[in-house]
Amino acid sequence: MSYRDILVHLTLDPRNETRIQVAIAMARRFGARVSGLYTVPPPNVPYYMGEYIPTELIQKQMDEAQKASASARQSFLSICEGAGIEHRWLASDMAPVEALRLAVRASDMAIVGQPDPNPGNPASVPYGTDVLPQELALQAGRPVLAIPYAGQFGEVGRRVLLAWNGKREAARAVHDTMPILRGAEVVHLIVVAPEKKGRTPLAEIAEHLQRYGLRLETAVVDGGGQKVGLALMAEAQARNADLVVMGAFGHSRLREMVFGGVTETVLSNMTLPVVLSN
Incomplete structure (x- = not known):
């Protein structure tokens, strides 16, 4: 038994590269492929705007989300190509738990981030990630590797x-x-x-x-x-x-x-x- 497919979750998060590096180290160890799954956040409409939601605001947020996705894709591909490992890029507009739950069942392991345990601004927590390790562990049917919010990690499991x-x-x-x-x-x-x-x-x-x-x-x-x-x-x-x-x-x-x-x-x-x- 070994690992052949490792899934790593990416989103609007400066910790993306930390998780990618852990996935790369594991891929090298087991000869696995790394799949980067980026979950695109939905438009964030302030509650005080009530039912009035300007179309321009929604479109602007959607454009920014796609721009961030493209940037994350370029970074992921560049890091993986530099590491010389097999990889692929996936993107989804589903909620992170749902997207990961479906994808990881055709993989061996999911790598996700620990949400900030003490966020100064809860609104800054990437969409759908506030309970991601907990919910995914219950639903995935695969092991979930959670990476701490702080600290640097390379190869783990020695x-x-x-x-x-x-x-x-x-x-x-x-x-x-x-x-x-x-x-x-x-x-x-x-x-x-x-x-x-x-x-x-x-x-x-x-x-x-x-x-x-x-x-x-x-x-x-x-x-x-x-x-x-x-x-x-x-x-x-x-x-x-x-x-x-x-x-x-x-x-x-x-x-x-x-x-x-x-x-x-x-x-x-x-x-x-x-x-x-x-």
Whole structure:
């Protein structure tokens, strides 16, 4: 098993190139093609204008959106051609989640950006990307690699923190990222200690992964009373990981939003790339 098609999301976002570089590094590693999917934002009409929407305003925004798309296309093609990798350009006027959901099902992985966790101006957040990693992880049927809002990242997946809790989503994440895990220098297989005493689900999955020849380091860690998501981020930093792999949304997304589930906590506090699978 390997990756042959990697999809990277592009939009009105200065972080486009960061995601492209991650996709290129992965493409080189696996001999994959990179597809750049640009989602064209719809016209943004201020709410105070009510029903009166000048045609000129709509047309001007549409023209600017197409100009931005053309600029992003030129940049993507130039970067990929310079890197010498197989690539193609895709564009869609659908909402990002919908466009990516359809495209990634014919790919192996989607690379998307973490939305700004603390936007000074919410209106500056690119259209449809405010909940993109969360929604896409639930709908894609493929692993979703989320790249943090801040920081520079090149090749990822050499030092992996693999979060394990024995649930279906975690098992999906293991399978979805096996090409990465098999090539990693080290895989830190981590279980955050359960509240109740008893045997952790660590032994069985460690034995299974060792059959693939993974360079494993296993540990059951005490979260110290903090949220599991924060404990995972702290462990990733302490172990100098460059990638976190985890199952996404063991509970409903609404419940996680209300009660602060692991996935929402990680995506709000991530400082390194995270692969989500559901």
